[in-house]
Amino acid sequence: MSKTKRFFDKYKDYFSYSHSFSEVNIKISYVIALFAANKVHSEYKSNSSILNNDELTILGNEIKAIKTNFSNIEKPSIEEFNIFIENMFANVDEEDREGEVTSKTAKSFKILVDLIEVFTFYGEIPLEWAEKKKYCK
DSSP: OHHHHHHHHHHHHHHHHHHHHTTTOHHHHHHHHHHHHHHHHHHHHHOGGGSOHHHHHHHHHHHHHHHHHTTTOOOOOHHHHHHHHHHHHHHHHHHHHTTOOOHHHHHHHHHHHHHHHGGGGTSSOOHHHHHHHHHHO
16 A cells, blocks of 8 residues: 555656646646656556545546646647756756755755656656756755
């Protein structure tokens, strides 16, 4: 059961990221939500016992929200996604190198690790980002 909880909780984080980025960049918000919904739905189709009723309700609500909130939005290109997280990485990296490390910095690195996974929505994680993922961890 704890393995199941960790699985769903990880993707709940992605939905949270999507919500928080919606005011900054709606297209990025969309691809993050779509990535999470696809991952959870795909796993659920393979093994329906991985989600309990509450989690199924949350997932259903997130999928409905994606259809409603993003109906006129097109998925950003991989280049657009790359630029978005490159800018985020540059800001967090600069804070880290200047010695301004705070809990916010650590949280931003954790978010970057997760967002690098979104590259798999487009295919494979680019080598440059695989290396940056190690750095972020």
